[in-house]
Amino acid sequence: MTVMSYIQAITTALREEMIRDEKVFILGEDVGVKGGVFRATDGLYEEFGAERVLDTPLAESAIAGVGIGAAMYGMRPVAEMQFADFILPAVNQIISEAAKIRYRSNNDWNVPITIRAPYGGGVHGALYHSQSLESIFANQPGLKIVMPSTPYDAKGLLKAAIRDNDPVLFFEHKRAYRLLKADVPEEDYVLPIGKADIKREGTDITIITYGLCIHFALQAAEKLAEEGIDAHIVDLRTVYPLDKEAIIAAAKKTGKVLLITEDNKEGSIIGEVAAIIAENCLFDLDAPIMRLAGPDVPAMPYSPPMEKFFMVNPDKVEKAMRELAEF
Amino acid sequence: MAKEKITMPQLGESVTEGTISTWLVEVGDKVKKYDPIAEVLTDKVNAEVPSSFTGTIQQLVAAEGDTIAVGELMCYIETEDGTVADSPAITANNEKIEPVKETASVDQSMKKRYSPAVLRLAQENDLDLLTVTGTGKGGRITRKDIEKILNESSAETIPSQPVLEEPVKHELQTNTVAPDLHQGDIEIPVQGVRKVIAQNMVRSTQEIPHAWMTVEVDVTDLVTYRNKLKASFKQQEGFNLTFFAFFVKAVAQGLKEYPQLNSQWAGHKIIQKKDINLSIAVANNQELFVPVIKNADEKSIKGIAKDIYVLANKARTGTLKADDMKDGTFTVNNTGSFGSIHSMGVINYPQAAILQVESIVKRPVIIKDMFAARDMVNLSLSLDHRILDGLICGRFLARVKEILENMNEATTNIY
Secondary structure (H helix, E strand, O other), X not given: OEEEEHHHHHXXXXXXXXXXXXXXXXXXXXXXXXXXXXXXXXXXXXXXXXXXXXEOOOOHHHHHHHHHHHHHOOOEEEEEOOOHHHHHHHHHHHXXXXXXXXXXXXXXXXXXXXXXXXXXXXXXXOOOOOOOOHHHHOOOEOEEEEOOOOHHHHHHHHHHHHHOOOOXXXXXXXXXXXXXXXXXXXXXXXXXXXXXXXXXXXXXXXXEEOOOHHHHHHHHHHHHHOOOOOEEEEEOOEEEOOOHHHHHHHHHHHOOEEEEEEEEOOOOHHXXXXXXXXXXXXXXXXXXXXXXXXXXXXXXXXXHXXXXXXXXXXXXXXXXXXXXXXX | OEEEEEEOOXXXXXXXXXXXXXXXXXXXXXXXOOOEEEEEEEOOOEEEEEOOOOEEEEEEOOOOOOEEEOOOEEEEEEEOOOOOOOOOHHHHHHXXXXXXXXXXXXXXXXXXXXXXXXXXXXXXXXXXXXXXXXXXXXXXXXXHHHHHHHHHHHHOOOOOOHXXXXXXXXXXXHHOXXXXXXXXXXXXXXXXXXXXXXXXXXXXXXXXXXXXXXXXXXXXXXXXXHHHHHHHHHHHHOOOOOHHHHHHHHHHHHHHHOHHHOEEEEOOEEEEOOOOOEEEOEEOOOOEEOOEEOOHXXXXXXXXXXXXXXXXXXXXHOOOOHHHHOOOOEEEEOHHXXXXXXXXXXXXXXXXXXXXXXXXXXXXXXXXXXXXXXXXXXXXXXXXXXXXXXXXXXXXXXXXXXXXXXXXXXOOOOO
């Protein structure tokens, strides 16, 4: 075990996969010589050379498109979008091509690409460096969307994403990069895509969330435990397709469910989670399903007080959890 | 000045309603906060309701004899919490804050809003939600409240459980559908302790397959011994050394050796209780109580006699507390005090058995082919045949008989 930051876990996973399988290569803006704007690919250019760590033009559609083409020819590209906010020009490639090729070709072709993208707010990144974009892709069968919350999950899931034979979007919370440090095994391991994980066992209320919000919920849960409120916290880890079994079990466990995302509330991942619970758990529910999310405002503001208003934080989570527990 | 409501307080965990037996105040009376304003008879005990405010009683909404649900209005009181010039500001503040808390704690606006989970659990387990006290917002019954009740009732079914009271209540009501009432007949409302007795007896006889068994015990030595001590004991201790204390002691010893009888039926399992807490039946004119001698096996005969004395006194004066009556594990009933020589007791639910100690009677008995005048007593045991069988009960009775027949000055110390 070594203590690693979230971003070190990402780099380690990339490096180990590149050593393990020479078909794995990286492409993206500034990923090579510079080692990435967040330094996720630090040292890889030196170790694996320019042919396996490609600096691309500033054209997300091309990054995705080149990656998809290479993947169809048997390579295992890991494409990096510098910020998830800039993935939008690549949406046509991802949704129309990557997600559909296996289906369209009647299983003759597949696209084993991983597209990494830092997302999320709370870093004074303002409009174009703070967004959560998972919900845009979360109704595209053929795609998988992984959003790990811890260094351990990040390493195990990124390896699983690279080895997956279909396209995986891999969103990393940029505030988590250097904020979170934890023990990560040095040896090779993969975690299953499509499986949620219980991050805390409890009996009073169930919190289902993903990404950085897991940590807000865990912090609030520790505080509330002193008041005798015992929270059950589930990390979705894969937000598409959702782990329905785990969601249903967690909701039934306490009958009081709080769903959290830092994305805008309407049409977010947690709306689908709420629908799954409503479809399956009516007679176990003891309270209305509660959602805590960003406001339905076009983007994260730059002004610190406004950013604070927009962002989910431990205080907001604690307040919502207490309200639900008392209901 | 403000008009405040005083509502029926929660006078015990499982208590849902209370009957006002006496108003201790009249309209116009000034009362201080915590002063008793009424005596209330609940399912279990008589209790005094304290005033939640300092002020003047304005209107008695409920009349004596009315049964009021917990949280419902009893009377109005006019408080003196206004900013009257001559009242010190601090007192005014204090009194202002308190009533707010009181009303908040009895907010029952959500009491009848049931979540799907609560409704399902109530239906699956035949639970009357009106008898459940909610801990959620606005008195809402939460899923956890129900789960707690279900856990408790499966672990240990105590008589005050609303879960099991319900079908019995129903039974009582159907029995009174067509009253045959003639002029001059007296109608006595069934409420309070009477109602509980009725419910418990119906439940016990309906649910428990009773079986009976009686043994005859020669207590001549015990009678001699006790009669010898009687006067000096009374002088020294100030209360009577009753025969009953010896019987309780012998039963406690017997239960220690045969713990199977010191158990409870709990649906899918039998719970053998560790403590030996003996319920004793004590009656006053209208009512029957079963206060408990706790850990009777650890007490001397004197200690038991003292407990009996204290509990009987409390029963007579109506001052028994709920605590005095809980956790009984086996009942000993002193039917002999009425001269009964044989009876078949109804088991004190959810216990496994009850022992009737009958009258001690001097009778001719044949010993070694000769008549002798001996003090004889019958011990009649009723047993829950789900838990117990004749064999073990026979052995238990034989053991109690053996202990009693060997109680004399040489073998038994009362201290």
